[in-house]
Amino acid sequence: MLWTLCKSKLHRATVTQAALHYEGSITIDGHLMEAANxxxxxxxxxxxxxxxxxxxxxxxxxxxxxxxxxVNGAAARLVQAGDPVIIISYAQMTPEEAQRHRPTIVLLNPDNTIRDTLRGGPESDLAILSESL
Incomplete structure (x- = not known):
């Protein structure tokens, strides 16, 4: 059996454009893609x-x-420039891999610069952050 877990997340990215007539997808700053793996x-x-x-x-x-x-293509109708969004990637893994997995969470400023990068897990900064929200 494989489990599907959050692999990485860009948290509170700001939509800069919605391009209805592009062929689909979401264009993400290459630096942010690298940071979120x-x-x-x-x-x-x-x-x-x-x-x-x-x-x-x-x-x-x-x-x-x-x-x-x-945001490109038909999904452009679902967002507006200026909207804050969360972009999440997932990975499938065995239960054993899942026990060791630590997602990468990239926290963004309103201008889409990186504020912080956290690694998830039960005793991580991410767990402490979620308790304080």
């Missing part, structure tokens, strides 16, 4: 904090350092 064409879930919309798409790399978070 995201690969081009990797499936991601996007959660819009402003309106509650959730959708799956795939990531493509944008210019590193640009701060770009552009």
């Amino acid at each position: 995201l690969l081009p064409f990797e499936r991601v879930q996007v959660v819009d904090i402003a309106n509650g919309a959730r959708f799956d798409t795939y990531a493509i790399g944008g210019k590193a350092g640009s701060g770009t978070i552009c």
Whole structure:
């Protein structure tokens, strides 16, 4: 049996553009993709904090350092520029792998620069952070 767990997350990214007539996907600043260990064409879930919309798409790399978070294609109807979003990637693993797994959580500032990077786990900074929310 395989379990599906959060592999990484870009927390509170700000949508910079919504491009309805592009062929789908979400364009993410290449620096942010690297920080979150995201690969081009990797499936991601996007959660819009402003309106509650959730959708799956795939990531493509944008210019590193640009701060770009552009939702492309039909999903562009679900977001607006300026919306804060959470971008989550998942990985499947065995129960043994899951016990050792530590997700990467990249916390972002409103301008899509990195505020902090946390590694998840029961005794991590991430667990302490969630208790204080």
